[in-house]
Amino acid sequence: MTRNPIAAFDHRTGFKLGAPVGFKDYMWEALKDPAAGINMIQTAENLAKKYSISREDVDAFASESFAKAVAAQQSGFLAGEIVPVITEKFELEGYKPRGIKLQGKVTEVTQDTHPRISPADVLAKLRPVYEGGVQTGGNSSALVDAAAACVVTSGAYAKAKGKKPMARVVAAAVAGVPPEIMGIGPAPAIRLLLARTGLKLSDIGRFEINEAQGAQTLAVGRELGLDLSLLNVNGGAIALGHPLAATGVRLTITLARELARSGKRYGISSACVGGGQGIALLIENPNA
Ligand SMILES: CC(C)(COP(=O)(O)OP(=O)(O)OC[C@H]1O[C@@H](n2cnc3c(N)ncnc32)[C@H](O)[C@@H]1OP(=O)(O)O)[C@@H](O)C(=O)NCCC(=O)NCCS
Secondary structure (H helix, E strand, C coil): CCCCCEEECCCCCCCCCCCCCCEEEHHHHHCEECCCCEEHHHHHHHHHHHCCCCHHHHHHHHHHHHHHHHHHHHCCCHHHHCCCEECEEECCCCCCCEEECCCCCCCEECCCCCCCCCCHHHHCCCCCCCCCCCCCCCCECCCCCCCCCCCCCCHHHHHHCCCCCCCEEEEEEEEECCHHHHHHCHHHHHHHHHHHHCCCHHHCCEEEECCCEHHHHHHHHHHHCCCHHHECCCCCHHHHCCCCCCHHHHHHHHHHHHHHHHCCCEEEEEEEECCCEEEEEEEECCCC
């Protein structure tokens, strides 16, 4: 996310003398919906109004997300899914060496850097992104760097290779919603997923729903009538960050590990999608 380029799209065919030279910020492009003419924070503000979610509600939720993430770091739970990033070189004969060079005196990064204890009264002091709005830099997903990977294969292949799966992917669902309230997407996606699998909300032991913005996740919770004690029990994106394109795998791996830890059978990971979608995945703990 911090390496998102700021690029000029118009120069390939040359500039006319005196014409404005336009640069675009890829990060901003990713967070803005040109169809609805608003950005992602504004979509959360729309949900806050629709579901009567106050700044206090959002800060309290964010404060808990930070506390749960710090606890999960301290207990060592989160370290179990993190590959430390270290300064290192990769060499292969016949090719130029490549590598990772961390900045300054840092030689390794072993855990997420955004979580910190954040009491609600501290979060309450932060300026809202929009005057009169509920979203701030402290109760929205943080813009952080990360990559995530996992192996998805058939049960037969895993068995033949003697691999023990972390989870079984049972079903997936995608739903469309109006772009100006894109953050509600997980609600219809989860409903569709349950309808497809014949399960009830009460059959699901854990939920990992991406905390794109605090009001957005609370709106999904209210729409579905979710028991929030089953949601993001090791912290969410407000504390850990939401690195675009890594988050889906991160949510599902955390969920699989949390199902193993708690002995619960079913879990749902879900995220809203800018532009007006929700996506949800049902996984099953093979040992429950
Ligand atoms: C909300 C958002 C606009 C804030 O961006 P920003 O202004 O660059 O955020 P910052 O990290 O500078 O945080 C703002 C302030 O809050 C403070 N802050 C953030 N988290 C805090 C915490 N837990 N405790 C105390 N202060 C905190 C920062 O220190 C900063 O203070 P400063 O202004 O005194 O330096 C941006 O994070 C965002 O857009 N997030 C959501 C992304 C998104 O929507 N993704 C989903 C796509 S579907």
